[in-house]
Amino acid sequence: MVFHLDKCIGCHTCSVACKNVWTDREGTDYMWWNNVETKPGTGYPTKWEDQDSYKGGWVTDGEDLELRSTSKSKIIPNIFHNPAQPSMDDYYEPWTYKYEDLFNAPEGDDQPTARPVSMVTGEHIDVEAGPNWDDDLSGSEVYAKNDVNMDGLNQEQRAQMMAIERLAFFYLPRICNHCLNPSCVAACPSGALYKRGEDGIVLLNQDRCRAWRSCIPACPYKKTYFNWSTGKSEKCILCFPRLETGQAPACFHSCVGRIRYISNLLYDADKIRELALLPDDQLVEAQREMILDPHDPAVIEAAKKNGVHDGIIRTAQKSPVYKFLKEWKLALPLHVEYRTFPMLFYVPPLLPVMSSTQGDVVRNEVDELFGDIEKARAPIEYLGKMFTGGNLGKLRYALRKQLAVRIWRRFVTVGDISEDKAKAALAEADCTPEAADEIYRLSALATFDDRFVIPPFQREMAIEMLEDPHDHRSITGFGSRMAPKRS
Amino acid sequence: MNDYFWLGTLPYISVFVFLLVTIRRYRIRAFSYSSLSSQFLENQQHFWGSVPFHYGILVVLGGHILGFLCPKAILSWNVAPLRLLVLEVTGLAFAVLTLVGLANIMIRRLRFPKARRVTTAGDWFIYCGLLVQVVTGIAIAVHYGWGSSWYSTSLTPWLWSLVKFSPDISYIAPMPLLVKVHIVNAFLILLVFPFTRLVHILVVPNPYLWRKTQVVIWNWDRKKIRKSAD
Numbered sequence: 001m002v003f004h005l006d007k008c009i010g011c012h013t014c015s016v017a018c019k020n021v022w023t024d025r026e027g028t029d030y031m032w033w034n035n036v037e038t039k040p041g042t043g044y045p046t047k048w049e050d051q052d053s054y055k056g057g058w059v060t061d062g063e064d065l066e067l068r069s070t071s072k073s074k075i076i077p078n079i080f081h082n083p084a085q086p087s088m089d090d091y092y093e094p095w096t097y098k099y100e101d102l103f104n105a106p107e108g109d110d111q112p113t114a115r116p117v118s119m120v121t122g123e124h125i126d127v128e129a130g131p132n133w134d135d136d137l138s139g140s141e142v143y144a145k146n147d148v149n150m151d152g153l154n155q156e157q158r159a160q161m162m163a164i165e166r167l168a169f170f171y172l173p174r175i176c177n178h179c180l181n182p183s184c185v186a187a188c189p190s191g192a193l194y195k196r197g198e199d200g201i202v203l204l205n206q207d208r209c210r211a212w213r214s215c216i217p218a219c220p221y222k223k224t225y226f227n228w229s230t231g232k233s234e235k236c237i238l239c240f241p242r243l244e245t246g247q248a249p250a251c252f253h254s255c256v257g258r259i260r261y262i263s264n265l266l267y268d269a270d271k272i273r274e275l276a277l278l279p280d281d282q283l284v285e286a287q288r289e290m291i292l293d294p295h296d297p298a299v300i301e302a303a304k305k306n307g308v309h310d311g312i313i314r315t316a317q318k319s320p321v322y323k324f325l326k327e328w329k330l331a332l333p334l335h336v337e338y339r340t341f342p343m344l345f346y347v348p349p350l351l352p353v354m355s356s357t358q359g360d361v362v363r364n365e366v367d368e369l370f371g372d373i374e375k376a377r378a379p380i381e382y383l384g385k386m387f388t389g390g391n392l393g394k395l396r397y398a399l400r401k402q403l404a405v406r407i408w409r410r411f412v413t414v415g416d417i418s419e420d421k422a423k424a425a426l427a428e429a430d431c432t433p434e435a436a437d438e439i440y441r442l443s444a445l446a447t448f449d450d451r452f453v454i455p456p457f458q459r460e461m462a463i464e465m466l467e468d469p470h471d472h473r474s475i476t477g478f479g480s481r482m483a484p485k486r487s
Numbered sequence: 488m489n490d491y492f493w494l495g496t497l498p499y500i501s502v503f504v505f506l507l508v509t510i511r512r513y514r515i516r517a518f519s520y521s522s523l524s525s526q527f528l529e530n531q532q533h534f535w536g537s538v539p540f541h542y543g544i545l546v547v548l549g550g551h552i553l554g555f556l557c558p559k560a561i562l563s564w565n566v567a568p569l570r571l572l573v574l575e576v577t578g579l580a581f582a583v584l585t586l587v588g589l590a591n592i593m594i595r596r597l598r599f600p601k602a603r604r605v606t607t608a609g610d611w612f613i614y615c616g617l618l619v620q621v622v623t624g625i626a627i628a629v630h631y632g633w634g635s636s637w638y639s640t641s642l643t644p645w646l647w648s649l650v651k652f653s654p655d656i657s658y659i660a661p662m663p664l665l666v667k668v669h670i671v672n673a674f675l676i677l678l679v680f681p682f683t684r685l686v687h688i689l690v691v692p693n694p695y696l697w698r699k700t701q702v703v704i705w706n707w708d709r710k711k712i713r714k715s716a717d
């Protein structure tokens with residue numbers, strides 16, 4: 001999966017599409033399997049990136065890899081009360097309004113109002129938090145200032161991000177990353193969480209979940225949620241019923257900015273453990289190394305030996321994700337230092353300085369049309385904390401290449417930049433004119449079929465290998481056929 | 488209704504219902520096989536109820552099971568008065584811990600509207616049953632001391648007579664009413680056990696300790712899917 005952050009307009013259509021399909025039930029009312037955050041900001045749940053308090057992901061001393069929350073030795077003393085468990089206050093208390101009061105209120109001098117009531121208790125509440133409370137930097141003195149990624153910045157850089165004339169923000173849409181080394185799976189005492197071999201989707205067996213709640217602190221992205229009504233954890237299922245019928249997940253499909261790309265990748269799972277032990281700034285390269293070239297005959301041979309269907313190898317070869325991640329090296333994992341190897345990659349946003357005010361005069365900060373990535377409004381260190389585990393080289397590479405593509409396209413379409421200059425910019429960014437055109441095409445003009453290359457899951461054949469359809473005649477479906485209710 | 492029903496028949500009814508319903512519920516309604524945690528809704532007081540209660544009851548229940556399985560070991564431990572005293576005080580301390588925990592659990596579930604929202608009638612039923620059990624247990628320990636010894640000599644033979652399908656209530660018929668209430672209440676809890684949240688005891692996740700870290704499940708046969716490749 002790739003999300004192109006420069007294209008995200010922060011409209012939350014993805015979140016609403018997901019909510020309408022999956023989480024409009026009691027107990028899931030506060031969950032947003034897909035949410036869109038404003039960065040800088042504290043996000044949802046509040047300050048989820050602060051692993052000192054939430055204890056998500058893995059830690060390593062270079063030799064061992066251990067869950068930060070409840071490793072095997074720590075689960076026994078903590079099973080009755082999980083010390084790192086977030087509570088509803090860390091998200092928000094879901095509410096609705098007493099709309100009937102608008103009609104039933106007795107006649108009086110005042111207009112009747114619809115008061116907010118909690119969807120948990122039904123009692124009146126004062127709304128103090130919501131799913132995107134700090135949207136578009138609202139309350140930035142409280143929220144954006146406390147962004148965990150600003151911890152490493154010096155006073156000047158912090159001041160720069162908060163200075164009103166330089167204020168910059170971008171949107172960060174988040175879903176479950178369907179990690180290669182998922183800490184939620186590793187933390188589940190019941191073994192209810194698992195990674196599906198055929199497509200890598202991380203799922204949670206509702207019949208096996210016993211409400212030990214270990215997955216919730218363990219996931220550093222806080223993308224497993226506790227359903228307070230059924231006592232089960234729930235998470236993004238990457239709309240697998242849609243994928244199995246060849247459709248993109250609802251959030252991908254509905255994306256207005258067309259920022260989302262999905263396809264499959266071939267990877268070497270045997271390397272996960274060894275590479276997860278590397279220092280933070282080497283992890284981006286390590287993860288790229290794990291992803292294999294689907295055109296390499298040796299890789300194809302090994303994939304076939306491991307039972308990978310030809311159709312799946314074919315889609316891996318056409319994968320837009322592979323291009324962004326490996327060929328162009330534009331896409332980067334979010335917080336790779338959590339060591340879960342997230343499989344959702346972000347093309348980092350360019351935030352160039354266009355102008356600033358000097359007294360009453362607004363003047364251009366840079367002479368060049370597209371500016372300089374070093375002078376971007378968000379300090380490069382800030383983006384580095386989010387996307388490269390502190391490795392600024394990888395980040396500069398991705399930003400410089402994006403900038404070079406813009407310079408090149410400006411030369412092609414407008415022509416006010418000389419060819420020599422455009423080519424020099426491309427060469428400096430390790431890019432060719434052909435690659436630049438392809439990056440442009442896949443970023444700006446990509447159709448459904450370019451963005452969503454969905455492998456054939458062969459579900460109709462695969463199911464026969466596990467269950468005899470004749471045994472299920474006159475029954476509706478194969479899986480759980482009971483409503484997800486406790487009684 | 489007489490002693491024979493309460494002490495000779497009820498245990499069989501309880502165990503029968505327990506086995507039948509726990510197995511049936513696991514097979515038909517695995518979804519409900521857990522305890523509905525409310526830590527997510529109320530995280531401040533949760534620790535002070537859940538933790539003392541669970542550690543307390545684990546030790547106390549473990550003591551009862553030990554007395555049932557190896558009464559002779561308990562008796563030979565108890566020959567030295569100091570050792571008997573240590574056992575009694577330990578048992579009582581953990582029983583009090585259980586009571587404190589249980590009281591905190593009940594108060595918390597009454598006090599916080601969000602916790603109250605996920606508390607069912609069945610939960611209150613089982614809390615009251617446990618409260619009676621813990622209070623009578625502590626009362627017995629205080630009033631009729633040295634229970635670890637007389638449990639091993641009188642109650643254990645009676646329990647074994649039940650196991651052997653020749654119930655002999657003469658071991659415990661002369662016991663004080665308080666002890667009988669404690670015993671009968673225990674079997675009533677066992678009777679309702681399969682219908683309540685207590686089933687979570689049966690699904691303690693011990694395989695976690697020796698399973699592989701990551702779980703991967705293939706929903707197809709990897710060899711066959713290759714054969715079907717075009």
